[in-house]
Amino acid sequence: MKTKDEIPKLIQDVIYGQDHRLLDDDVGRAATHLLQHGVVDDLVRSLIQTPVRGHKINQAFIGPFELPALTHGDLVLGIDMRGKLIRIPSQYFNGHSLTVGGSGSGKTTKSKFLVMQFASNVEGLWCLDFAKKEFAMLKPYLARLGLKLLVIPARELKLNPLQCPEHVAPTDWAPRIADILVNILQLPARATKLIHLTILKLYPEFGISDGVQHYPTLFDLREAVANNPIANHQAKQAIVDSLDPVLMSIGSVLRYRVGWNTCDLARLKIVFEFSGIAETDKSLLLSCLILSEFTSRVAQGISNPVMDLFICCDEAARLVSAANQAGGIADLIGLVRGTGIGLDLSVQSSDVANEILSNTSSKFISRCGSARDYDTISGAMGLNHEQRIWLNTNLKPGLFVGQVGEGYWRRPFVFKIPQMNLRALSERVIRDENDLKELMALPTVMADEFVNWPSTGVNTTDGSSADIATSTREGGLSDAEIRYIFAVANNPGSPSSALPKLAGISARRAQKIRRYLVELGYLREHKNISTGKRGRLAIVLEPLEPALEIVSKIMKGQT
Amino acid sequence: MRGGYIHNQVLVEPIVQKVLCIPGARVDQEVAIRVGDQFLYGDLLIQVGSQRILVEAELTAKRIENDLLKAAAMEPCELWVVVPNPLVKKAIQRKLSRQPIPMASVKIFVLLLPQTLQRVAEFSELISGSNDGRKKGKTIQSEELGVVASTDIR
Numbered sequence: 001m002k003t004k005d006e007i008p009k010l011i012q013d014v015i016y017g018q019d020h021r022l023l024d025d026d027v028g029r030a031a032t033h034l035l036q037h038g039v040v041d042d043l044v045r046s047l048i049q050t051p052v053r054g055h056k057i058n059q060a061f062i063g064p065f066e067l068p069a070l071t072h073g074d075l076v077l078g079i080d081m082r083g084k085l086i087r088i089p090s091q092y093f094n095g096h097s098l099t100v101g102g103s104g105s106g107k108t109t110k111s112k113f114l115v116m117q118f119a120s121n122v123e124g125l126w127c128l129d130f131a132k133k134e135f136a137m138l139k140p141y142l143a144r145l146g147l148k149l150l151v152i153p154a155r156e157l158k159l160n161p162l163q164c165p166e167h168v169a170p171t172d173w174a175p176r177i178a179d180i181l182v183n184i185l186q187l188p189a190r191a192t193k194l195i196h197l198t199i200l201k202l203y204p205e206f207g208i209s210d211g212v213q214h215y216p217t218l219f220d221l222r223e224a225v226a227n228n229p230i231a232n233h234q235a236k237q238a239i240v241d242s243l244d245p246v247l248m249s250i251g252s253v254l255r256y257r258v259g260w261n262t263c264d265l266a267r268l269k270i271v272f273e274f275s276g277i278a279e280t281d282k283s284l285l286l287s288c289l290i291l292s293e294f295t296s297r298v299a300q301g302i303s304n305p306v307m308d309l310f311i312c313c314d315e316a317a318r319l320v321s322a323a324n325q326a327g328g329i330a331d332l333i334g335l336v337r338g339t340g341i342g343l344d345l346s347v348q349s350s351d352v353a354n355e356i357l358s359n360t361s362s363k364f365i366s367r368c369g370s371a372r373d374y375d376t377i378s379g380a381m382g383l384n385h386e387q388r389i390w391l392n393t394n395l396k397p398g399l400f401v402g403q404v405g406e407g408y409w410r411r412p413f414v415f416k417i418p419q420m421n422l423r424a425l426s427e428r429v430i431r432d433e434n435d436l437k438e439l440m441a442l443p444t445v446m447a448d449e450f451v452n453w454p455s456t457g458v459n460t461t462d463g464s465s466a467d468i469a470t471s472t473r474e475g476g477l478s479d480a481e482i483r484y485i486f487a488v489a490n491n492p493g494s495p496s497s498a499l500p501k502l503a504g505i506s507a508r509r510a511q512k513i514r515r516y517l518v519e520l521g522y523l524r525e526h527k528n529i530s531t532g533k534r535g536r537l538a539i540v541l542e543p544l545e546p547a548l549e550i551v552s553k554i555m556k557g558q559t
Numbered sequence: 560m561r562g563g564y565i566h567n568q569v570l571v572e573p574i575v576q577k578v579l580c581i582p583g584a585r586v587d588q589e590v591a592i593r594v595g596d597q598f599l600y601g602d603l604l605i606q607v608g609s610q611r612i613l614v615e616a617e618l619t620a621k622r623i624e625n626d627l628l629k630a631a632a633m634e635p636c637e638l639w640v641v642v643p644n645p646l647v648k649k650a651i652q653r654k655l656s657r658q659p660i661p662m663a664s665v666k667i668f669v670l671l672l673p674q675t676l677q678r679v680a681e682f683s684e685l686i687s688g689s690n691d692g693r694k695k696g697k698t699i700q701s702e703e704l705g706v707v708a709s710t711d712i713r
Contacts, residue, residue: 076579076586083572085579085588116583141582145608418579 010035010045013052021069021408022051058082063394064386065401068413075117078110078400078415086415090121092406093342094307096333096359098320099400100347100377101366106398107346108134110364110417111312114344119147122342124309125269126289130282131315135271137422142269150435151271154285155252158444160259161288162199163215165296170208173295174199180291183331184283185242190235198224214257217447219247226478237478248520250281258445262293266309268439279318286319290332290341297339305340312344320345320356330355350376361405367395381412480505482550484513488523488541489551495531495538514541522547561589561600562616570616570641570672571602577679578605594632601629605679611635612682614675617642620650624658631661639678640669 007015014032017023023032031047034040058067062081070077073089080086093114101107111127115135119125119142127135139149161181164173178196181187187195202216202224203209216224222243225236247254272289274282290311313319319329330353333343345360350373357380365377371392378388381403391401398419403412477485480503487502488494494502500510517523524544528537543551562571571588578586590604590613603614613635615626623640630638642648651669660667670678 079576079579083568083576085575085586112582117585119583120585138582145583418576420582421580422582 010040010048013049016056017048017052020055020066022055023048062414064384064390065414066411068411068415069409070404070407070413074121075114077402077404078113078417080413080415086413088404088407090118091307092362092404093118093310093344094338094340095361095405096343096345097362097364097405098345098347098352098356098360099364099366100350100352100368100373101364101400102348102369102373104397105366105368105395106400106417107348107366108132108314109398109419110366110400111135111314111344111346112138112422113417113420115310115312116141116420118310118312119149119269120145122308122310124266125149126265126309126311127271128286128311128313128316129271129273129275130313130319131275133273133275134314135312136273137424139271141422147269148435148438149269149271150439151273152436152439154272154274154277154281155250156436156439157253157272157285158256158259158442159253159285159288160215160217160256161254161284162202162217162221163257163259163292164208165292165299166261166263167299168295170203171200172299174203176291176295180287181284184280184287185239185246187238187242188235190232191239194225194228194231194235195221195239198228214445217257218243218254219251219447219449222247240478244516244520245278246281246284249278250285253285255447255450256444257447258443260439260442260444262289263296264442265289266293270439283319286329287332290329294332294335294339294341297341298335302339304338307342308340310342310344314346315348316345317347317349317351320347320352322351322353333359349373352376362403363405364400364402365391365395366400367397383412387412477550480509481513481517482554484510484517485522485543485547485550486554489543489547492542493531493540495529496525496541497538499541517547522550562602563618565643566602566616566618570643571614573672574603574614574641574675574679577676578603581607581679583607592629592633594628599625599629599632601633604633604635607682610682612637612639614639614641616640617647617651619647620654623651623654627658627661627667630665630667634662635665637666637668639675640667641672641675642669643672645671 014023014035017028018032022028027047028051031044034044035048055067065081067082067084068080068086070086070088071084073087073092075088075090075092077086077088099107099110112134115125115127115138119138127138129135136149136151139151142149161177162173164170175196178192178199181195182189182192198221199216202220206212206214206216206220208215222240225231225239225243228236272285274285277285293309316329329343334355343360345356349368349370357376363377363381365374365381368374368377368391374388374391378391381401383391383401387401395401398417399414400417401412401414403410483503484499484505487499491498491502496510496514497507499514500507503510505513514523514525518525518541522544524542526540526542529540531538531540575586575588578584585606587604587606588602590601591598592601601613602616605612605614611633613626613630613633615629615638617623617626617640626638626640640651642651648669648671655667655669668678
């Protein structure tokens with residue numbers, strides 16, 4: 001094999017030109033063809049050497065990254081180092097994308113820049129605000145384009161995870177949702193079987209197998225599990241303990257037998273604001289939305305279609321974290337690929353699950369805070385040592401290094417995102433009642449028992465929340481919890497330290513149960529009460545109305 | 560892009576970068592326009608919603624007839640002819656005043672670069688939201704964005 005010095009200069013230029021796709025136009029191809037046939041005159045030489053020389057000169061000014069040969073497409077990704085537009089087909093995002101950059105590096109600006117363009121190109125657009133409220137401000141700007149962006153807080157959603165997506169059989173949906181619940185709620189393996197079995201039993205009970213469309217809710221699932229006398233106690237307790245906080249927190253979202261159909265939502269442009277809810281709740285709602293839509297598409301036999309739903313997740317750190325595989329979307333992302341759903345994830349660090357790195361074809365990195373972030377993403381993007389060193393000192397807010405996963409040009413390149421002139425809007429403008437009207441008009445069926453249930457005040461610890469709890473959870477307390485309530489009711493004024501023995505449970509467990517019952521509104525704590533002449537001040541528990549009702553009901557039942 | 564350094568880098572690029580800062584604006588370079596049996600190329604086509612602007616950078620008054628033909632074929636809302644200095648501006652204005660304008664609906668502006676950039680900024684502010692049938696005075700753009708025009712059309 002010849003060394004580089006032995007190859008003629010002209011041939012070296014041809015190799016360079018072909019490598020950088022400088023000779024792909026008609027003239028370049030003709031010149032190459034002539035050269036292959038031995039025609040080498042001044043004209044051929046000039047046709048080959050001129051673009052190569054120009055490229056080398058340009059390259060000398062822009063550092064170790066090449067100028068991108070991405071000039072065609074309906075999406076402007078940004079501006080290259082020469083100020084030229086970088087264009088790619090928006091369908092490249094069908095293979096998902098990952099953006100890593102520290103706080104203030106321009107991730108959200110990039111997401112907004114892309115969302116403004118995608119809004120015109122795709123039918124459905126879901127912007128998920130996990131930590132901040134950023135996407136809502138795009139609403140008036142999209143209105144200029146004749147596009148309506150709906151902004152909905154997480155607690156206004158109407159979803160039922162047990163509702164089968166369109167075209168999906170209940171028997172197919174049951175194991176999927178059971179797995180999702182187990183992963184998100186971090187339940188033991190044994191609970192998977194119990195949840196799966198319970199859902200399969202609930203569907204015939206509600207007539208789902210006979211064509212009835214009124215599905216059981218997660219409340220029904222919780223009740224069915226809690227009241228199952230033959231179920232494994234630990235699995236049962238784990239499910240109940242994990243479901244309760246979720247039902248208390250976002251019960252208003254989950255109280256529908258028929259919630260919003262994701263196929264309907266996939267035709268709208270929506271900002272989901274998840275910033276005000278717990279991480280577990282976020283994971284549950286996200287999985288419910290994405291998995292339902294994905295499963296429905298798979299059931300319809302859709303495979304590798306044109307992307308018609310773009311999902312943009314800002315600050316998705318917890319969802320993609322390698323340390324939090326359970327609640328994340330790492331499992332989903334590989335499945336979502338090829339169903340016409342494009343997922344754009346933005347995170348602050350490289351703490352990203354391997355599945356996410358493997359299944360995001362386009363990757364972007366901006367200024368990061370640690371060398372580990374640069375190393376991980378550089379490795380995933382295939383940067384060489386020189387390029388990796390360049391990242392340390394040259395990236396600044398709004399400047400990204402990217403690599404697109406589709407098309408013929410797969411080399412990393414540098415680009416800038418223009419700073420859009422967006423103005424912050426007042427809550428009144430963002431929270432337009434007309435938006436919610438449009439969504440509320442989508443068909444839903446609320447479970448009968450929740451018709452008079454207020455959507456607010458669920459988390460309060462006054463009597464009203466206890467009413468809610470008793471109306472929804474009657475008989476759902478565990479034996480130990482009921483024994484504890486009895487101990488409190490039958491021993492008024494006793495210090496909390498005496499109750500474990502009276503209830504027949506350990507002190508540590510009694511402490512957990514006490515906090516739990518106080519949170520639900522069954523008991524009220526009175527702290528620093530003196531119950532004797534000596535010793536430290538005690539906590540005395542007062543049974544509230546719901547607790548007394550349970551006691552009287554059970555006493556009546558026994559008589 | 561066809562054209563030299565002043566045409567591409569000095570006149571066209573700043574406009575492209577300015578347009579990119581407008582939320583929702585779309586800019587296309589070297590747009591093919593069919594005029595009769597042949598294709599001519601417009602330097603820039605800016606689109607914001609339903610508004611379309613054809614931008615032509617000209618260093619002399621020689622090709623202004625071509626620009627008018629392109630505008631007549633494409634029928635944008637406005638044609639902006641961007642020039643490098645006042646001399647060229649006057650020359651083009653004189654030439655335009657001497658010959659018939661083939662399209663009445665297209666407004667023609669001959670602008671220097673700073674004027675063009677200013678017009679880009681103002682143009683985006685003047686675009687209001689679509690009429691979605693809401694009551695008069697409830698338009699969010701007019702209230703919140705300080706926009707002069709509003710969607711009060713019933």
